[in-house]
Amino acid sequence: MIGADAIVKCLEKEGVTTLFGYPGVAICPFFNSILNTKIESILVRSEQNAAHAASGYARVTGKPGVCVATSGPGATNLITGIATAYADSIPLICITGQVDSNLLGGDVFQEADITGAAESFVKYSYLVKNAADIPRIMKEAFHIATTGRKGPVLIDIPIDIQNKTISGFKYPESVNMRTYKPTVKGHAVQLKKVITELQKAKRPVILAGGGVILSGARKELRDFSHKYGIPVVTTMMGISSIPSDDPLYYGMIGNNGRSYANYAMAESDLLIVIGARIADRAVSSPDLVAKDTVLIHIDVDPAEIGKNVGPTIPLVGDIKNIFNDLAKQDAVCDFSKWVGALDECRSQSMPRKAPRKSYVDPAKFITTLSEKLADNDIYVADVGQNQMWSCMYYVAKSGKFLTSGGMGTMGYSIPAAIGAKKADMKRNVVAVCGDGSFQMSMNELATMVENKIPIKIVVFNNGYLGLVREYQHNTYKANYSMVNLGTVPDLSKIAEAYGIPFVRLKNDKNMKETIDSFLADKGPALMECMLDPMDTVK
Amino acid sequence: MIRVIQLIVDNTSGVLSRISGLFSRRGYNIESITAGITADPRYTRITIVTSGDEDILEQIEKQVGKLIDVRDIRVLDPDDSVYRELVLIKVKVGEEKRQALITVCDVFRSKIIDITKDSMIIELTGTQSKINAFIELLQDYEILEIARTGIAGLRRGSDGVVYL
Numbered sequence: 001m002i003g004a005d006a007i008v009k010c011l012e013k014e015g016v017t018t019l020f021g022y023p024g025v026a027i028c029p030f031f032n033s034i035l036n037t038k039i040e041s042i043l044v045r046s047e048q049n050a051a052h053a054a055s056g057y058a059r060v061t062g063k064p065g066v067c068v069a070t071s072g073p074g075a076t077n078l079i080t081g082i083a084t085a086y087a088d089s090i091p092l093i094c095i096t097g098q099v100d101s102n103l104l105g106g107d108v109f110q111e112a113d114i115t116g117a118a119e120s121f122v123k124y125s126y127l128v129k130n131a132a133d134i135p136r137i138m139k140e141a142f143h144i145a146t147t148g149r150k151g152p153v154l155i156d157i158p159i160d161i162q163n164k165t166i167s168g169f170k171y172p173e174s175v176n177m178r179t180y181k182p183t184v185k186g187h188a189v190q191l192k193k194v195i196t197e198l199q200k201a202k203r204p205v206i207l208a209g210g211g212v213i214l215s216g217a218r219k220e221l222r223d224f225s226h227k228y229g230i231p232v233v234t235t236m237m238g239i240s241s242i243p244s245d246d247p248l249y250y251g252m253i254g255n256n257g258r259s260y261a262n263y264a265m266a267e268s269d270l271l272i273v274i275g276a277r278i279a280d281r282a283v284s285s286p287d288l289v290a291k292d293t294v295l296i297h298i299d300v301d302p303a304e305i306g307k308n309v310g311p312t313i314p315l316v317g318d319i320k321n322i323f324n325d326l327a328k329q330d331a332v333c334d335f336s337k338w339v340g341a342l343d344e345c346r347s348q349s350m351p352r353k354a355p356r357k358s359y360v361d362p363a364k365f366i367t368t369l370s371e372k373l374a375d376n377d378i379y380v381a382d383v384g385q386n387q388m389w390s391c392m393y394y395v396a397k398s399g400k401f402l403t404s405g406g407m408g409t410m411g412y413s414i415p416a417a418i419g420a421k422k423a424d425m426k427r428n429v430v431a432v433c434g435d436g437s438f439q440m441s442m443n444e445l446a447t448m449v450e451n452k453i454p455i456k457i458v459v460f461n462n463g464y465l466g467l468v469r470e471y472q473h474n475t476y477k478a479n480y481s482m483v484n485l486g487t488v489p490d491l492s493k494i495a496e497a498y499g500i501p502f503v504r505l506k507n508d509k510n511m512k513e514t515i516d517s518f519l520a521d522k523g524p525a526l527m528e529c530m531l532d533p534m535d536t537v538k
Numbered sequence: 539m540i541r542v543i544q545l546i547v548d549n550t551s552g553v554l555s556r557i558s559g560l561f562s563r564r565g566y567n568i569e570s571i572t573a574g575i576t577a578d579p580r581y582t583r584i585t586i587v588t589s590g591d592e593d594i595l596e597q598i599e600k601q602v603g604k605l606i607d608v609r610d611i612r613v614l615d616p617d618d619s620v621y622r623e624l625v626l627i628k629v630k631v632g633e634e635k636r637q638a639l640i641t642v643c644d645v646f647r648s649k650i651i652d653i654t655k656d657s658m659i660i661e662l663t664g665t666q667s668k669i670n671a672f673i674e675l676l677q678d679y680e681i682l683e684i685a686r687t688g689i690a691g692l693r694r695g696s697d698g699v700v701y702l
Contacts, residue, residue: 116552119555119559120559123606124606127551127552129551144606178609179547179606179607179608179609180606301604302600302603302604303597303600303601303603303604305600306593306596306597306600307597310593
């Protein structure tokens, strides 16, 4: 057995069945070893998308996604994908080939210091210098990626280490890392405080973030909210942590969020933040939150508490565990008056200004599309105006809503949708992107067709990088710079080139029927929606 | 506010760069950083002097504590810790002023570890304030070079000693 065999064996031991990658000489021993196994390797068209696909895969399965690239440019191409996963706390195992360990540091062909370059975007990284360490390192990597606050772990393996013969392969049963012990169980005293504060509160609000989904606590969140009648708002990453039709759900907060969600948060006297960072896009000035609001911050990462807002009542631990512990306690509360006030506020909210009639209304389209999706289907939003519309008008049921929230990486949706679909071929997966983001990852249409991963892709065509155009409209008095995409290529021909069905929606007429047939077909499909180039988010 | 943080870290390759990288990318100050192996060669003790307001200092502790190589992190409270720094100072000094300088060195209990015709290297160990005072005093002479090690520190007493 050689080092490369050992890596593959470790992946098998961890239950990996699929990985996404791109070869090169420095990773060839690995891709040779994987041939005779049950692990399916999916060849993407660019390494960045291998990481995005692994991210989509991880977000559906709850297990770490695996991506593999070669040394040098292969590895550096991964970085944006790794950073995207890191910002959203998605567990990834990223394996890169490296030049011969004897040549390291010599600036040889396709050498890049990838552990150094990716340092600030990984939870941890390894440069393997001894083949005998492979089983321990792989075990630790999976452990680190999937516990505590999840995230990507990078393993860089020189080609000679991959080729080195090792004897007596033994995969460790357990991890022995004395320096890494994340807190998973909430502190009993702090748990009590939550209930005490809840009893004192008159206007409590739960702010749910991506951590709720990552810890698999969607049901627990709903149970907790319903037990006491506490209104829930979410961050962008928290979308789909609670169904849209839940009477206690008041939408996404933030600049591009619902006015009544922001109102609920601003007026609350007790804000329970769960698995959210309270970052700049969610709350324009975090200092305001805590002024006369009691703030309880529940997160698995102690460093998030007090980072952006404070002072708080901290509660560190895995969210699902904490909900389970909270469920054992009881309190008598009645927030019906507060809920009534919020309902009133919601009923008075103004609808979005509809675009010109000759174009598709993206709000109406997204609502219709997501309503027509089956309960468990997956919606992947890209980045740009399309993301803002998706966040506002997506109707969450029990399926997941995936997007690049922290990093805001354009081109995320198509590869992530491919990964998500691969994770569960029974569900429909829809990627909704703009004409800008589509052109960033349209090369992955080949991956989709070649590997028979039938996702549905919707492209909003407005000929602009719309969100930046909107920003320039407001900030630079419509002096547009670098935002005009000019002629978007004829997408019907692109669809034809890849041999996939295509449909173009010019306006709101026939929207329902078009979406129905778009979703009904078993295979992949591409839909283009013609949008008003001057349409705005709000 | 100045704070002295002591870390015990796994002696892995790149551990110092992971720690200093964290400080630079999050915009924390490092006034000084020293690292050296402990009695157990698997671990390194790193002493960092940092500054910032209370919120930043708290974030520093939490973010550094999150690094996987960091085994132990504690703040060395000035009231129950000792800090020392070592400095080597090369002074340009000829025969005529040499004796006066030696007298100053004696007062500070520093050592003269090298003498040439026109220069002298002085070694001094002490708290930062003592070293600063000494350097201040040497302004009358021409200082050619200074090498300071940064602070090393330990907590007093045998309570809470986890590592050698």
